[in-house]
Each structure stands twice: as structure tokens, then as C-alpha cells.
Amino acid sequence: MRFSFMRLMVLVSLCFISPDHRCFVQTVEAAAVEPLKVLIVAGGCCHDYATQTKLLKKGIEERINASVEVIYNPDTSTEARFEIYDSDGWARDFDVVIHDECSANVSERPYVDRILNAHRNGVPAVNLHCAMHSYRWGNFQEPVADGADNSGWYEMIGLQSSRHGPQSPIDVTYSDHAIAKGLSSWKTVNEELYNNVRVYDSSHIVASGKQMQMPRKKKNKPVDPDAKPTEAEAVVAWTNEFGPKKTRIFSTSLGHNNDTVGDDKYLDLICRGLLWSTHKLTESGKPAAGYSK
Incomplete structure (x- = not known):
């Protein structure tokens, strides 16, 4: 682990203006690693x-x-x-x-x-x-x-x-993987579900997505006016x-x-x-x- 003393001193000095003691700890840690x-x-x-x-x-x-x-x-x-x-x-x-x-x-x-x-x-x-x-x-x-x-x-x-499907919002839910710890389920803006x-x-x-999709338009065939969206996951x-x-x-x-x-x-x-x-x-x-x- 490489250590930059000058970098540490500059960053630590900045923390004295912050009332949050966590700033000092995080700055020291960050300065101690590249x-x-x-x-x-x-x-x-x-x-x-x-x-x-x-x-x-x-x-x-x-x-x-x-x-x-x-x-x-x-x-x-x-x-x-x-x-x-x-x-x-x-x-x-x-x-x-x-x-x-x-x-x-x-x-x-x-x-x-x-x-x-x-x-x-x-x-x-x-x-x-x-x-x-x-x-x-x-x-x-x-x-x-x-x-x-x-x-x-x-x-x-x-x-x-x-x-991928058409662009529409995707409901994202997380597993219990380490990457997902602390992350909350969310809905995207219009996105593509691969x-x-x-x-x-x-x-x-790590995460799954659900999206409501209209049936794909078939080549040379009219759009079905009664078509209903289905859920894709x-x-x-x-x-x-x-x-x-x-x-x-x-x-x-x-x-x-x-x-x-x-x-x-x-x-x-x-x-x-x-x-x-x-x-x-x-x-x-x-x-x-x-x-x-």
C-alpha cells in the first residue's frame, strides 16, 4: 500500500473546517491507499x-x-x-x-x-x-x-x-448479494429490458427487473387494437x-x-x-x- 504524506497533510487540513469527525477518518483512510x-x-x-x-x-x-x-x-x-x-x-x-x-x-x-x-x-x-x-x-x-x-x-x-424489449420503466429488485446491501428497489425511467x-x-x-411490454409488431401485419401488455422479467x-x-x-x-x-x-x-x-x-x-x- 503506497502512502502519500503530502497528500495526507493537505486533505487532513481541509477536514478541520468540517464539524463531521467522519471526514477525518475517511480522509486518512483514503490518503493511505492509492x-x-x-x-x-x-x-x-x-x-x-x-x-x-x-x-x-x-x-x-x-x-x-x-x-x-x-x-x-x-x-x-x-x-x-x-x-x-x-x-x-x-x-x-x-x-x-x-x-x-x-x-x-x-x-x-x-x-x-x-x-x-x-x-x-x-x-x-x-x-x-x-x-x-x-x-x-x-x-x-x-x-x-x-x-x-x-x-x-x-x-x-x-x-x-x-x-431487448421496448423502452418503458423497469421495476428493479435486489437479491441478498453483497453488492446489493443497502440498495433499495427502484423503478427506472424508460429503459430497455435485455x-x-x-x-x-x-x-x-444481483438484481432482477420486471417490465410491462406490448406485443411486438409483426412484419406486414396490422397492430392488434385489443392487444394487452404482458409482464416480462x-x-x-x-x-x-x-x-x-x-x-x-x-x-x-x-x-x-x-x-x-x-x-x-x-x-x-x-x-x-x-x-x-x-x-x-x-x-x-x-x-x-x-x-x-
Whole structure:
């Protein structure tokens, strides 16, 4: 654990103006450990990543002892690529990587393998929303067999999804997982509920979502005026252990709209997922010393 004496003195001096003694304790703890080095990789189709990366960086750095670096590709196609992934050691300078890509049609196996190898070798990941629908090829509408040519991304995530429903609010309820400790059930604004083609045995549910959905409009057929909405349910947040080192992976399929990404409840969930993935969250759900703010 590295210790910055000058940093400690500056931060402690600021606490003398605060009547809250907890400020002193938290400041000393935070100064005694280096911030988590978080990398966000974002870009691709269908989302306002320019805004969402700013919301994520600000929200994370306000909540936990972390320093966030953002790599953003303004390419809005499903073929967005990231130069950082062209290097075998792309993740070596970071404690955890947030995958916020929407690159459904990027399917070159060597490129995807370089991404996955960092996580196989022990770098934790947090996967957000359209990351679940990235780097896919073959018949991804059906459960992909273990070890298949197109299985690697799903094996890392720990859940396979192929599509989502219409945008409408999702009722989110939590399990008793450590990440969920202290979090309350909530209803999102209009959001997309991603389906679950397969939930891997290595995964553990953190949150489930329910959404009322109207029947999908069928091609070349009129809309049924008497159609009634039905309730759909899916896992919306979960953990996984990936590869020989059992690297910790946290994912949530929530996060389509800016109002969701900027919601305190969403940012709290992401930060707790970051802490869990980096072994900075105890089994009772408390952040390790020095990592909360």
C-alpha cells in the first residue's frame, strides 16, 4: 500500500473546517491507499456515450476513491473499434475496466481474444448495457455452446442476451448479494429490458427487473387494437468469475438513457460493482478502508 504524506497533510487540513469527525477518518483512510485506476472504454451504436462517459466518471469519482480514465470513440456504428485493444498489454495500467461499448458487428476473433485475455489473466471488468450485445457472431439467438468459437464474450460476461424489449420503466429488485446491501428497489425511467438467453452457472444474480411490454409488431401485419401488455422479467445485474484466475466480473444490462446513467441509484450500483470486482467490498457489503467517500 503506497502512502502519500503530502497528500495526507493537505486533505487532513481541509477536514478541520468540517464539524463531521467522519471526514477525518475517511480522509486518512483514503490518503493511505492509492485510488482505483478505472478505465472506461465507450462508443458505438445507439447511445449518447459522449454524455454518459462524463456522468460515469463524475459519479464514480464522487462516490469512491477512484481515478477514472475515459477512452471514447465517437463512431456511432455497430463496428466501433478501439485502438487500445490492438496491444496485448492494453489493460496493464488499470485495476478494472468498464466495458461500455456497443460494437455488435465487430467479430474478428484475434481482436476479441485480446480483450478477453486481459480478463482471463486477472483484470476485473464491469460491463454496462450494450456491452452485452457486443462482439457477437454466429447463431447468438440460441444458447451458445461452451467453448464454441463465438462463446468467449458470453463466458466472460456470464450471461447471454440477444435482444431487448421496448423502452418503458423497469421495476428493479435486489437479491441478498453483497453488492446489493443497502440498495433499495427502484423503478427506472424508460429503459430497455435485455432478455436472458442463458445465465451461466458461474453467475450470481444481483438484481432482477420486471417490465410491462406490448406485443411486438409483426412484419406486414396490422397492430392488434385489443392487444394487452404482458409482464416480462429478466436478470438485470449479476456477477461472474471468469477464466483460470476466477477474475471477478460485474455486469448490468441497464443504462440505455442518460437519465438512467445519471441516476444516483444507478451510479451507486455501478460503484458497488466496481468495489466488488476489485475485492474492495466485504461480504457484508461494506467498502474496504480507504475506498469510500
